[in-house]
Amino acid sequence: MKNSIDFHPRILSTLRNYSKERFLADLMSGTIVGIVALPLAIAFGIASGVTPEQGLITAIIGGFIVSLLGGSNVQIGGPTGAFIVIVYGIIRNYGIEGLAIATVMAGVMLVVMGALKLGAIIKFIPYPIVVGFTSGIALTIFTTQIKDLFGLDVKEMPADFISKWALYFENIGSAQLWPLLVGLLSIALIVFAPRFSKKIPGSLVAIVVMTLAVFLMRRYLGVESIETIGDRFELKPLLPQPQSIPFNMETINRLLPAAFTIAMLGAIESLLSATVADGATGDKHHSNTELIAQGAANIIVPIFGGIPVTGAIARTMTNINNGGRSPVSGLIHAVVLLLILLCLGRLTQYIPMACLAGVLVMVSYNMSEWRTFRSLLKNPKSDVSVLLVTFFLTVIFDLTIAIEIGLLIAMFLFMRRITETSSVSVVRDVIDLSKDSEAPQEDEKLVIPRGVEVYEIDGPFFFGIASKFDGVMHSLGDKPRVRIIRMRKVPFMDSTGLHNLESLLRLSRDEHIRLILSGVNQKVRDMLFKAGFNLKIGEENICSNIHEALAIAARSLE
Numbered sequence: 001m002k003n004s005i006d007f008h009p010r011i012l013s014t015l016r017n018y019s020k021e022r023f024l025a026d027l028m029s030g031t032i033v034g035i036v037a038l039p040l041a042i043a044f045g046i047a048s049g050v051t052p053e054q055g056l057i058t059a060i061i062g063g064f065i066v067s068l069l070g071g072s073n074v075q076i077g078g079p080t081g082a083f084i085v086i087v088y089g090i091i092r093n094y095g096i097e098g099l100a101i102a103t104v105m106a107g108v109m110l111v112v113m114g115a116l117k118l119g120a121i122i123k124f125i126p127y128p129i130v131v132g133f134t135s136g137i138a139l140t141i142f143t144t145q146i147k148d149l150f151g152l153d154v155k156e157m158p159a160d161f162i163s164k165w166a167l168y169f170e171n172i173g174s175a176q177l178w179p180l181l182v183g184l185l186s187i188a189l190i191v192f193a194p195r196f197s198k199k200i201p202g203s204l205v206a207i208v209v210m211t212l213a214v215f216l217m218r219r220y221l222g223v224e225s226i227e228t229i230g231d232r233f234e235l236k237p238l239l240p241q242p243q244s245i246p247f248n249m250e251t252i253n254r255l256l257p258a259a260f261t262i263a264m265l266g267a268i269e270s271l272l273s274a275t276v277a278d279g280a281t282g283d284k285h286h287s288n289t290e291l292i293a294q295g296a297a298n299i300i301v302p303i304f305g306g307i308p309v310t311g312a313i314a315r316t317m318t319n320i321n322n323g324g325r326s327p328v329s330g331l332i333h334a335v336v337l338l339l340i341l342l343c344l345g346r347l348t349q350y351i352p353m354a355c356l357a358g359v360l361v362m363v364s365y366n367m368s369e370w371r372t373f374r375s376l377l378k379n380p381k382s383d384v385s386v387l388l389v390t391f392f393l394t395v396i397f398d399l400t401i402a403i404e405i406g407l408l409i410a411m412f413l414f415m416r417r418i419t420e421t422s423s424v425s426v427v428r429d430v431i432d433l434s435k436d437s438e439a440p441q442e443d444e445k446l447v448i449p450r451g452v453e454v455y456e457i458d459g460p461f462f463f464g465i466a467s468k469f470d471g472v473m474h475s476l477g478d479k480p481r482v483r484i485i486r487m488r489k490v491p492f493m494d495s496t497g498l499h500n501l502e503s504l505l506r507l508s509r510d511e512h513i514r515l516i517l518s519g520v521n522q523k524v525r526d527m528l529f530k531a532g533f534n535l536k537i538g539e540e541n542i543c544s545n546i547h548e549a550l551a552i553a554a555r556s557l558e
Helices: 010-016 018-049 050-069 080-113 127-144 145-152 161-170 177-195 202-221 249-282 287-304 313-321 327-350 351-366 368-376 381-396 399-421 464-477 495-510 522-530 533-537 546-557
Strands: 423-427 430-432 443-448 454-459 482-489 514-517
Touching: 010 050, 010 327, 010 454, 018 050, 018 080, 018 202, 018 327, 018 351, 050 287, 050 327, 080 127, 080 287, 080 351, 080 399, 127 145, 127 161, 127 249, 127 351, 127 381, 145 161, 145 177, 145 351, 161 202, 161 381, 177 351, 202 327, 202 351, 249 381, 249 399, 287 313, 313 368, 368 381, 381 399, 430 546, 443 546, 454 514, 454 546, 464 495, 464 522, 482 546, 495 514, 495 533, 514 546, 522 533
Parallel strands: 454 482, 482 514
Antiparallel strands: 423 454, 430 443
């Protein structure tokens, strides 16, 4: 019996023909990716409103599960910048427990999406929406880092974008030179490090150099104004114990929109990362398996205090560029992070907050896609409106509202475009079949008998075109004896279209008019038969072509 769930972890096929050479390549790549992920996991954790350990735990457990169960050979999972905004907001409003509940709910949604084989559908989310909220997230992340970058003396940060900037301008006088220099030098190191080495990421160079510099400045120069991780957090280089998550219907109902946002964002980012990886390796990932793996990671990670997990494009590309070609490299990356946490975890307390701010400023710059954003502004007005609405909603309100309204706007615009390309027309005298696939001979013209009207539906017969159909029907004056609905150009029909046909059938019978369908394709025919419409109209009145329909109409006129 064929498995109904598309779940095929890549590691199973990888281990069948695994070799020592491949393991050595994965070992090297996984070690490098683990080192690269260290500062990012810490930075994303802190920026999200949790501790550095929680960021590392997310990368360790989440990354391990994504590689173990995932549908991509090279995908690296962990915390990403895209989740900073939504995680910070959930913690602020509902606390850590609320975040855990929302993350588990999102994980369940991702598993269900994968089980229902929705992996391919996720890829069809309009590009302006993806760019809009990605650019909005980038600007929001940049905004959250101004305090640490300038060393501002601000105790409580407001949640919304406008209030943050208002507070920054009010307290700009408290800016300190040393944190700003550390942040700017960190940005400079990240920018220029690739010129000297492509293998060692700039963020790691910045963390090591600036941490050492600040340590020496504190010890020998007495510079105490540069805040470090240890000044703000108490580091515990231990794996946390699993804890129960208190679910109740009231909290679930309140957190459902946030959980949906986490699930959608996780699905989009992970599948986008896997697709980019496919382009670099020539491989092809299993999208549904990947969704199930991401879901499993997001169900398990919160039990250990972690935050949402998704595929990380930057770390995935680092894996590829360093020779990783199987999920084993992702597993090794998680083990390397675990060893760093247990053995060297206490050293992270010396990392300057301004340096992490510099790292996240560069993350936000790379996320912003400002060149793509600018080019999309030259597109049709409908795409521009979706882009700008999604962007401003993300920045001014929050990501949940942005994704929901952005998707709604995109769907309405899509329906409008489909409606504009669909039409309903009436033919009373002659049908020109010269360009018609139904015509047995070229240049054939069919004469419509007196008392017969032919209605041509061009396009899908769904709720968007149903009003047009009604309008055409009500605009007609004289009543024919036979109505032929020509449906050769109808690829599909929904329940609203079926309802319109049933209404038209009842109206036609009340007026003693025979209704005939012509050119019905197999998909539409199956729907009509399943709904029992063939019994109402009479199976002989559902014709495969216009010739049969006109022949039946002619017999009705005798």
